[in-house]
Amino acid sequence: MTYGSAWAAATIPVWVALSATGGAHAEAAQALQAEVEQALPGRIDWRVAHWSSFTSAVPEPQWVVAVGTGAQRAMQNLFARDTTPPPLLSILVPRLAFERMADPVRLRAGSLSAVYLDQPPWRQLELIRLALPNVRKVGMLVGAESKGHLPALEKAAKERGLELTAAAVEADGLFEALQSVLPNADVLLALPDPAVFNSQTAANILTAAYRRQVPLLGFSPAYVKAGALAALYSTPAQVGVRGGESLRLALTGKALPAPQWPREFVVAVNQDVARSLGFALDESLIEQQLRQKERP
Amino acid sequence: MLSRRLFAVLSAPTLALLSSSAGAQEVSEKDYFDDLPVVLSVSRLAQPIKEVPGSVTVIDRDTIRRSGAREVAEVLRLVPGFLFTSRNGANPQASYHSGMDVFGSRMQVYVDGRSLYSSFYLGDTHVGLRGLVLEDIERIEVLRGSNSASYGANAFLGVVNIVTRNAADSHGTMVSATVGDKGIEDNVVRHGWGDHNASFRITAARRKDHGIDRLYDDSHISRLQFRADWLPSADDEVMLQLGAGETARGDGEGLAGNPFRTIGQSDLYFLLHWQRQLAPDEKLELRASHERESFVDKALLTGNIGGPVSAFNDSSGSVQRTELSLQHALPLSPALRLAWGGEWRYELLDAPFLYFMAGSVSLHQWRGFATLEWRPHEQWLLQASGMQEGHSYTGSAFSPRLAANFHLTPDHTLRAGVTKSQRSPTFYELRADTRLFNLTPGNFIVPVGAQIPVVGWLYRSSGTVKAESLITHELGYLGHFREANLKIDARAFVERMNDRITVEGRTVQNPALPAFPWTNVRDFVNRPGPHLHGFEYQFDWRPLPDTRLVLAEMHIRSKPGAFVDEGLEAPTRSNSLAWFQKLPGNFDFTAISTASTPFKWAAGGDLINTPRRLDIRLGMPFALGATRGEASVTVQAINGGHQIYKLDQRFDRRAFATLRLDF
Numbered sequence: 001m002t003y004g005s006a007w008a009a010a011t012i013p014v015w016v017a018l019s020a021t022g023g024a025h026a027e028a029a030q031a032l033q034a035e036v037e038q039a040l041p042g043r044i045d046w047r048v049a050h051w052s053s054f055t056s057a058v059p060e061p062q063w064v065v066a067v068g069t070g071a072q073r074a075m076q077n078l079f080a081r082d083t084t085p086p087p088l089l090s091i092l093v094p095r096l097a098f099e100r101m102a103d104p105v106r107l108r109a110g111s112l113s114a115v116y117l118d119q120p121p122w123r124q125l126e127l128i129r130l131a132l133p134n135v136r137k138v139g140m141l142v143g144a145e146s147k148g149h150l151p152a153l154e155k156a157a158k159e160r161g162l163e164l165t166a167a168a169v170e171a172d173g174l175f176e177a178l179q180s181v182l183p184n185a186d187v188l189l190a191l192p193d194p195a196v197f198n199s200q201t202a203a204n205i206l207t208a209a210y211r212r213q214v215p216l217l218g219f220s221p222a223y224v225k226a227g228a229l230a231a232l233y234s235t236p237a238q239v240g241v242r243g244g245e246s247l248r249l250a251l252t253g254k255a256l257p258a259p260q261w262p263r264e265f266v267v268a269v270n271q272d273v274a275r276s277l278g279f280a281l282d283e284s285l286i287e288q289q290l291r292q293k294e295r296p
Numbered sequence: 297m298l299s300r301r302l303f304a305v306l307s308a309p310t311l312a313l314l315s316s317s318a319g320a321q322e323v324s325e326k327d328y329f330d331d332l333p334v335v336l337s338v339s340r341l342a343q344p345i346k347e348v349p350g351s352v353t354v355i356d357r358d359t360i361r362r363s364g365a366r367e368v369a370e371v372l373r374l375v376p377g378f379l380f381t382s383r384n385g386a387n388p389q390a391s392y393h394s395g396m397d398v399f400g401s402r403m404q405v406y407v408d409g410r411s412l413y414s415s416f417y418l419g420d421t422h423v424g425l426r427g428l429v430l431e432d433i434e435r436i437e438v439l440r441g442s443n444s445a446s447y448g449a450n451a452f453l454g455v456v457n458i459v460t461r462n463a464a465d466s467h468g469t470m471v472s473a474t475v476g477d478k479g480i481e482d483n484v485v486r487h488g489w490g491d492h493n494a495s496f497r498i499t500a501a502r503r504k505d506h507g508i509d510r511l512y513d514d515s516h517i518s519r520l521q522f523r524a525d526w527l528p529s530a531d532d533e534v535m536l537q538l539g540a541g542e543t544a545r546g547d548g549e550g551l552a553g554n555p556f557r558t559i560g561q562s563d564l565y566f567l568l569h570w571q572r573q574l575a576p577d578e579k580l581e582l583r584a585s586h587e588r589e590s591f592v593d594k595a596l597l598t599g600n601i602g603g604p605v606s607a608f609n610d611s612s613g614s615v616q617r618t619e620l621s622l623q624h625a626l627p628l629s630p631a632l633r634l635a636w637g638g639e640w641r642y643e644l645l646d647a648p649f650l651y652f653m654a655g656s657v658s659l660h661q662w663r664g665f666a667t668l669e670w671r672p673h674e675q676w677l678l679q680a681s682g683m684q685e686g687h688s689y690t691g692s693a694f695s696p697r698l699a700a701n702f703h704l705t706p707d708h709t710l711r712a713g714v715t716k717s718q719r720s721p722t723f724y725e726l727r728a729d730t731r732l733f734n735l736t737p738g739n740f741i742v743p744v745g746a747q748i749p750v751v752g753w754l755y756r757s758s759g760t761v762k763a764e765s766l767i768t769h770e771l772g773y774l775g776h777f778r779e780a781n782l783k784i785d786a787r788a789f790v791e792r793m794n795d796r797i798t799v800e801g802r803t804v805q806n807p808a809l810p811a812f813p814w815t816n817v818r819d820f821v822n823r824p825g826p827h828l829h830g831f832e833y834q835f836d837w838r839p840l841p842d843t844r845l846v847l848a849e850m851h852i853r854s855k856p857g858a859f860v861d862e863g864l865e866a867p868t869r870s871n872s873l874a875w876f877q878k879l880p881g882n883f884d885f886t887a888i889s890t891a892s893t894p895f896k897w898a899a900g901g902d903l904i905n906t907p908r909r910l911d912i913r914l915g916m917p918f919a920l921g922a923t924r925g926e927a928s929v930t931v932q933a934i935n936g937g938h939q940i941y942k943l944d945q946r947f948d949r950r951a952f953a954t955l956r957l958d959f
Contacts, residue, residue: 024329069324094323117325134781136841145323175467175490179958180924183358192327199332203530204492206335208465211434213356220328227336233328276341278776280706 012251013061014044017051017075019068019092028092028240029067035244040251051075057082063247066090067240069097072114076103087256090114091243092236094192096148098259107259114259115243118219119232121149121156124189126293127232127267128217129160131286132187132279139185139214140166141177141205146193153189169196174204182212190218190228202226215277224268229277230286234262265290333530337576339625346709349679349699351440351772351787353834353848357461360430362876362886364913364930366474366482366503366952368425368436372456373872373890375438376785376832376848380890381897381941385478385507386515386545389422392440392454393791393828393852394866395897398941400425402719402764404451407458408537409621410567410585413450415643416615417591417650419722421456423561427519427541429501431472431484434461440787440832442766444717445681445697448639448663452719452766453791460537463488463495463525469959476930476952479506479514494526508940509948512556513546531574537567552598553751560592578626581637583619590614591647597732601812602741605748607732613647636666645723650755652729659688659723677701689726690763693718711772719764725797725820728755741809749812753804761820767792786833793825796857824857828866842878847871864903867892884915884928902943909947910935923959930954 016032018025029048036044047054047061051074064079064086066072072090079085088111090098095116106112128135138157142150150166157164167181174196181188188209190197197205206227209216215229224231234242239262250256267287274281345352353375365371372378372390382388383398392403399420405412412424439447439455447455466488474482481504488497499521507513519541526534541563548556565587572580593611598604623637641661648654667681679699686692699713732752734742742748768791775784801816830852837845849871856862870892877885887910894905915928930952937948 019325024325092325094325094327096323097325100322117328134838134841143321145321174492175464175495179465179467192323194321194323194327197327199330200492202332203335203527204464207340208462210336210341211462211465220330222330222332226332226334227340236329270336272338272341273336275344275347276336278344280778 011043011045012063013059014046014063014065014247015054015061015075015086016046016048016065016067017054017071018049019051019066019070021050024236025067025071025092028236028243029065031237031240032065032067032091032244032247035241036248036251039248043251054078061086063250064088065243065247066093068092069094069101072098073101076101085111087111087113087250089243089247089250089256092117092239094118095259096145110255113246113256115239115246116259116261117234117239118192118261119234119265120261121152122159123261123265123290123294124217124232125153125156125160125162127230127286127290128162128187128189130289130293131230131267131281132215135162135186137163137165137184137186139181139188140164140191141169141174141181141188141196142166142191143169143193143195145195146191149191174201175208178205178208182209182214185214187229188214188216190216190223192219210273210277213277215273215279221266221268224270227273228270229273229279230267230269230281230283232265232267234265238262238264238266334576337573339573339575339577339579345785346703346774347677347701348439349677349681349697349701349711349713350443351711351770351774351785353438353440353785355436355438357434359876360433360436361926362884362913362915363874363888364886364911364928364932365430366480366505368428368430368433368456368458369422371430371436372438373888374846374848374874375440376787376834377440377850377852377870378438378454379867379870379892379895381901382508382945382947383897383899383901383941384511384513384547384945385505386513386547387422388426393830393850394453394826394854395895395901396796396826396862396865398422398897398899398901401722402450402452403454403456404447405456405458406447408460408535408567409569409583410537410565410587411450411619414589414615415617415722416589416613416645416647417611417722417724419450419719419724423543425456426515426517427543427563428458429484429499429519429521431470431486431501432460432466432497432499432521432523434459434465441713441770441789442715442717442768442791443697444685444695445683445715446665446667448665448683449661449685449687449693449695449718449720449763452717452764460523461497463490463497463523466497467495470956472954472956474952474954477950478509478948479504480950480952481505482952482954490525493528494524496525497521497523499523507546508945511546511945512548512550514544514558515546516544518542531572533571535567535569538565540564547593548595555595555597557593557595561589563587563589574626577633579624581621581623583621583623585619586617588614588616599748599751601739601748601750603739604736605734605739605742606736607734607748607752608649609730609732609754610649611647611730613645613650615643615645615647617644618642631671633669634666635669636664638665639663643723650724650730651727652731657723657727660686661688661720662686675703677703685720687720689759690720693763707776707778709772709774711770711774713768713770713772715768717766717768719766719797721761721763721797721820724755724757725761726757726759728757728818728820730754730756741812746808749806749809750815753814753817755799755818756802756804758819758821761797761822762795764796764822764825765794766825767794781838783836784833785836786831788831789829791828793827793857795822796825797821798823798858823859826857826862826865827855829853829855844874844876846874846876848873861896861898864894864896865898867895867906869893882917884913884917886913886915887911897941901941902939904939904941904943906940907938908935909933909938923957925955925957927956928954 051071167177218228218231369390401419621639625635665683697715832850854866891908
């Protein structure tokens, strides 16, 4: 046994399974590692790889972090037969995807948690209130998938005096849905749902909304670039940091926190679109006000 | 790569992944990180109103619907400075600042970039405006002022840009029926369909009414329109429109020289527009259009010159118009933008009895224009534009424009501008030759087929008339008080019109019968025009979320040029107040009041103090399953009737109800 491996034995083995080896997933993983390393320098024996490289459940790690939907599914499956699987922290997953996959038994037992990628409903509606104080009617296009967000959004809207109008996009009924929702909306709130918002439909939705002078609020920087008035999102690094905080707490003996929303976020504004629609928005100011609302 | 994929496929978790996500489209982080094409690039975004080098009023679809208007001209009453009249019930017309023309020949109207300006007779936009189907209009943008530098000749007193709905925004079927007093009977049927790449719409509409009481002015308008919007690539947009229509309008006063008759008009048009985005802030537009319009207007005039004489005054004929235009907008540097382009237009006209010739008359027009937009500082926007135009008959002319916008703050903008615009003479003003020939046998002075002496030569243009010009100086303010939900748009102006084209009666000797020279043979001549100065403003205020008040008012003085009457062609004050209210129970209530001080319209109008006209509308939107609809009742002039155009013409109270279904 070498000196190095002896030291390694004293460390905590943590797997970080990535859904993809580069891009957002890697960025989130790095932020998570950095966050943990800062508190517990050198204490972790990281094994960071694409989920497909983790072919065997042995030697079992102490903790598993899954970055992204694919990795979460793979890690759950890998330890499916294990009666005492290592705790799994899933980060960078949309809430609906997480909830669909999550094993309720493990969830209840506290050995499975998540830091979501999406934004909490109250934050989305609070943004509307801050950035667009005259808006009362919030329109949404929902598919089978994003319908799941409605109850929480309805509740958050009611608390803020906003009115939600959702049009269901049936198969090939995008234009009909737009025609029914746009006349009754002061703003269109985009909810991730590949059946509704995808690279093919984004152009149709953005142009139709723009022609009616209805601004769109997106959920990713790509939407702001494409022509949404603004977007609210958390960067992979912000999600990773939040994940790192959870893991750090768990490593120091505390329980794994319940699934949570990312705490940090970004408000991005497309100033060309804002100018054209007659809005004056200061993204850093809105971001700051929104943060103050949450953490006064 | 291959081995890795093979491995991945063979591993158990992947199989699970494939089986669960194959059918349904489930959300994953991919939705957040996927890139999207830039859709609303700078070149696709409309210029915000505060950066437009002039005063613009925009009326959107909801406002049009809630106004209760059946005509575009009625909608224009909401625009500051616009005056409304009806020469008779079949000729409603709105005009900017002055009642100097009742045919809209000094206003330019574009529908999706296609000009409605008909050069057939005296030049007009009012027939074309009547043919528009309000239900297909997305919005109306009115440039208050003149701007030949950007829009060419005839963008003289007001430019009305009508944008019809994109076919992608009107999928499904819509039917609408209106019935009411005064024979009001309107129907619209529309069907739209398409997919992500292409959308289509076909609209059939007709509009009927008996016009104003005691006048022969029934009108019946029918239209069939098709629009296709196609996105061949992410950078290209193609729009095609085809349309055909027919109108029948009652006219005449029942006089020997102006008998009752029905004027028929029919038209066909085609419009192709292609727009390509060359870069996010650079675009190229090509437009081609062709249209044919024909008129039937035959009046049997009677008189007595040593016995009965009669003649057909036949103003029938047809005109064809072909237009090709190109426009290129690009940035020259971060602070400098250029838009330049050109247009070619060809018109061919046949109207044997208006021009006393068997053949056709044709003309070519071409234009080249450029607009330079310079932003030396974020608060300043300076624009210089110019248009050089050539005309087969009147030669070439240059229309320049200079404007500066200064943003005091992002929400408060001051504007100043100076521009020279022009109106080209129409075919008729250049080439009119309208004579009357006796049709009654047995008259000993005038044989059948001979030109009737005295009143037998109505128009004879000497062809010397030149374009009218208008020099405008303006100051504007645009303010947005966000806390109060108030928008203010004000414009002060001095408009000096020169070379106004007017008619002048001449006496022409009659060699065959020297005792009966032709009198009052009208020619077109240029005279000094009126100088108008004044100010106008609009307050658009939403004091409560469900309440919107729009006040538009104009104060104007007209200093006559050649005629004393020119001083009376503009009211010293005119205004409109619109109140849009959402009522409990989802009802839409609207009240629109318009009024002006006394003024008279040209071409035979009387000095009339237009009393306040109050229109109200109550609409109830509803949904029955997937079918949406609206039932509404409108009462125009609910406060009684009022004189319109002439002292003995009354626009009486009229009510109508509309049911509209979308499914």
